[in-house]
Amino acid sequence: MKKDLGARLSTMRQTGEIKTGRQVAGNLEKQKTKGLFPGQENEVDTRFGHCYYRELRYPLDHLHGKSKLSGILGCSGPELALLSRDNTLEEFDPKKSVFIDVETTGLAGGTGTWAFLIGLGRLEADSFLLRQYFLRKPGEEKAILSHFNESISGFPAMISFNGKLFDLPLLQTRQMLAGTAVSEPRQHLDLLQCARVLWKKRLASRSLHSLEEALLGLQRRDDIPGAEIPEVYFNYLRRGNTDQLKKVFEHNVLDILSMVTLLERVYLTACGTTLEHPAETLALGCLCLEEGEVERGLGYLRETAGSSNAPLAEEASLELSLYYKKKGNWEEAVNIWQEALKNNPANLRAYIELAKYFEHRCHEYQTALDLTKKALAAARLNRDTHFNRIKDLRIEALQHRLNRLRRRLEG
Numbered sequence: 272m273k274k275d276l277g278a279r280l281s282t283m284r285q286t287g288e289i290k291t292g293r294q295v296a297g298n299l300e301k302q303k304t305k306g307l308f309p310g311q312e313n314e315v316d317t318r319f320g321h322c323y324y325r326e327l328r329y330p331l332d333h334l335h336g337k338s339k340l341s342g343i344l345g346c347s348g349p350e351l352a353l354l355s356r357d358n359t360l361e362e363f364d365p366k367k368s369v370f371i372d373v374e375t376t377g378l379a380g381g382t383g384t385w386a387f388l389i390g391l392g393r394l395e396a397d398s399f400l401l402r403q404y405f406l407r408k409p410g411e412e413k414a415i416l417s418h419f420n421e422s423i424s425g426f427p428a429m430i431s432f433n434g435k436l437f438d439l440p441l442l443q444t445r446q447m448l449a450g451t452a453v454s455e456p457r458q459h460l461d462l463l464q465c466a467r468v469l470w471k472k473r474l475a476s477r478s479l480h481s482l483e484e485a486l487l488g489l490q491r492r493d494d495i496p497g498a499e500i501p502e503v504y505f506n507y508l509r510r511g512n513t514d515q516l517k518k519v520f521e522h523n524v525l526d527i528l529s530m531v532t533l534l535e536r537v538y539l540t541a542c543g544t545t546l547e548h549p550a551e552t553l554a555l556g557c558l559c560l561e562e563g564e565v566e567r568g569l570g571y572l573r574e575t576a577g578s579s580n581a582p583l584a585e586e587a588s589l590e591l592s593l594y595y596k597k598k599g600n601w602e603e604a605v606n607i608w609q610e611a612l613k614n615n616p617a618n619l620r621a622y623i624e625l626a627k628y629f630e631h632r633c634h635e636y637q638t639a640l641d642l643t644k645k646a647l648a649a650a651r652l653n654r655d656t657h658f659n660r661i662k663d664l665r666i667e668a669l670q671h672r673l674n675r676l677r678r679r680l681e682g
Contacts, residue, residue, distance in 0.1 A: 322414040327401040337488030342535035350541040368428035390523040413449040429456035433463040473550035549578040622646035640676040
């Protein structure tokens with residue numbers, strides 16, 4: 272019976288029904304020999320072995336979504352430094368910057384995750400160069416990590432999308448494990464952090480795909496979902512399958528080109544040149560006040576307070592009132608709180624700020640008590656989780672304030 276089984280297995284190997292490990296490896300090498308992208312591939316010898324990468328060039332007037340790649344030429348540092356709260360970006364120059372985006376074997380990071388595709392983009396004299404380092408086999412990792420680091424070493428700034436928390440730490444981990452020089456850019460502009468500041472109150476999601484559709488005028492067609500990318504690479508390693516792999520390369524290309532046009536949009540919004548929504552002026556107003564640009568911040572907040580978007584106008588008015596309160600301009604602050612209650616009788620913050628004012632500034636405890644009662648009634652009707660996150664607007668905090676005021680009046 273063993274002989275029969277051996278004969279059957281031998282026949283199946285000959286017909287190709289099953290393949291040995293040697294056959295699979297041979298097919299993989301043949302597939303690599305054919306080339307993934309004819310005319311775009313490069314293979315260089317480094318002191319650590321072979322390094323494979325693909326190169327694409329785009330003219331600067333290339334249209335990606337509704338913007339040209341040349342739009343980033345005027346993006347200078349000060350506005351981006353303000354938005355990122357990072358003074359090292361004061362000297363940011365797009366011509367001295369590199370865009371990076373990696374595709375990995377998992378999203379957890381750590382020592383068990385490989386960066387099998389490293390996308391790098393940079394401006395050249397009259398074009399945008401996009402290079403993709405690809406890990407054809409694990410043994411070539413040291414070579415591509417080393418060559419990648421040499422390619423970006425002359426650029427002081429790195430631009431990424433969530434790269435501060437994921438892409439760059441992962442690359443640095445792989446470089447340390449491989450024993451190569453570690454990439455350490457002097458400046459790092461993370462566009463996800465900028466997007467969270469500018470569009471938190473406008474967009475439900477600040478993922479790159481959401482920003483593409485909402486802001487950049489781009490909709491991807493037949494794009495591979497990010498969750499499927501690790502398995503595509505493992506299929507390539509095991510079976511030499513490159514059909515889906517080419518979609519991963521294209522996904523990476525789109526990510527980098529979208530970062531280019533997103534940088535322009537971030538910059539124009541931060542400058543106040545392109546403001547399409549009250550959420551953007553509100554975000555800039557709060558940011559400018561936090562960073563000490565008072566007049567500019569007040570201007571943005573007043574603009575938002577006068578908008579037709581009632582919730583954002585109310586929030587901007589509150590931010591103005593808190594600034595006036597901090598500066599001791601009680602008349603302006605009280606006027607805003609009273610006007611807010613006329614427009615929205617359920618405005619808890621306005622009730623409590625007025626209650627604090629009458630209790631601590633005017634010592635009119637009965638007025639403060641009446642306002643606190645109204646606030647407590649409104650809170651019980653509207654158990655909004657937003658208010659539960661604000662300590663002095665929680666029901667238990669309002670009840671505590673009410674009891675304290677009653678004791679004062681009784682005393």
